[in-house]
Every structure is written in structure tokens, then in C-alpha cells.
């Protein structure tokens with residue numbers, strides 16, 4: 001599912017390397033300067049890594065690890081770290097995702113939830129769509145009684161440049177099924193804000 005170092009597409013890497021050489025030159029650096037001669041290729045591979053989410057099928061990831069179970073209480077996986085690229089500036093935004101679902105006959109392998117967070121994060125994104133992508137993927141695939149996703153993130157495009165605000169955190173959320181009821185939603189929000197580690 002994931003690309004590894006040796007699996008980078010040679011042609012894409014070569015073309016991206018050329019593009020990064022041009023970018024470096026246009027920005028006033030000398031791409032042949034000792035110390036950065038390999039940088040265009042490193043950048044080419046880094047960007048392919050950060051954008052590998054287009055080649056993956058997140059629904060398949062969940063489907064492969066669905067297990068029939070009668071457990072029907074809330075399952076919460078919180079503090080899932082994420083790194084994505086904002087589609088406006090291609091600068092990182094990063095933070096945490098919190099996911100909950102209430103099974104409806106099937107549970108899903110726990111690790112698969114962070115895996116789908118990675119798949120959707122490793123694309124050009126806005127935080128709102130990232131939140132919805134994760135929510136809809138879980139809803140469609142395991143058809144739970146309810147699903148909730150909260151993402152808290154900081155955007156480098158608001159920190160390093162532009163408005164230059166270092167401490168603002170953006171929170172987005174989505175709720176389906178039983179999480180549309182205020183008590184269920186509150187139970188989830190209480191669980192993700194608890195200090196239990």
C-alpha cells in the first residue's frame with residue numbers, strides 16, 4: 001500500500017528532480033553548490049512520499065480488517081497524529097485526529113483507523129474535507145450506528161508566512177448517526193479531552 005524508498009517511480013523522480021533544480025535556481029540558490037547537489041532529488045522523493053495517498057484505496061484498507069462482533073459501545077481512537085499539505089500553499093498542516101464509531105455488527109482493526117487518516121492526509125487537502133473524507137469512508141465501509149471525527153490542526157501557511165499566527169489551532173468535526181444526538185456526542189467529546197493516556 002505504501003511506497004518505500006526503493007519503490008519511487010524513476011521517471012517521476014527524474015522529472016521532479018529537474019523541476020526542483022529549476023525552483024531552487026529561480027529562488028536565488030545554486031543547485032550545484034556543494035551540500036545541496038542531492039537536494040532536488042531528495043525533495044522529489046519527499047514530495048512523492050507526502051502525496052502518496054492518491055495511490056491508496058482507504059475503503060479497501062478498512063474492508064480487509066472488518067470482524068463480526070456483537071460489541072455495540074463506542075470505540076474511540078484519539079490523538080492520531082497527522083501531517084498533511086494545504087492545497088492552497090502546499091505547506092504542511094499538522095495535528096491530531098480523534099475518531100469514534102459505534103459498531104453495527106462489525107468492528108474494524110484498530111490500526112486501520114490511523115492508516116486511513118494517513119491515506120487522506122497524504123494528499124493536497126483542506127482540513128474540512130480531510131475530516132469529511134475520513135468520516136464518510138468509515139460510514140460507507142463499516143456502516144456503523146454512528147461515527148465521529150474531530151481534527152485539531154495548525155497550519156504552517158498561517159505560521160511561517162501570511163498572517164503569521166503561531167498559536168491558533170483549527171478544529172473541525174463531523175458527526176453521523178447516533179453522534180448526531182447530543183448525549184452521544186458529549187460522551188465522545190468528554191473521552192477525547194480526558195487526560196487518560
Ligand SMILES: Nc1nc2c(ncn2[C@@H]2O[C@H](COP(=O)(O)OP(=O)(O)OP(=O)(O)O)[C@@H](O)[C@H]2O)c(=O)[nH]1
Nearest residue numbers: 086087088093125126127128155157158161162163
Ligand atoms: N478553510 C480552510 N482554509 C485553509 C486551509 N488551509 C489553508 N487555508 C486558507 O486558504 C486561504 C487562501 O486564501 P488566499 O487569499 O487565496 O491566499 P493568500 O493570499 O496566500 O492568503 P493569506 O494566507 O491570508 O496570506 C487562506 O486564508 C488560508 O489560511 C484549510 O485547511 N481550510
Ligand SMILES: [Zn+2]
Nearest residue numbers: 086088089157
Ligand atoms: Zn495554506
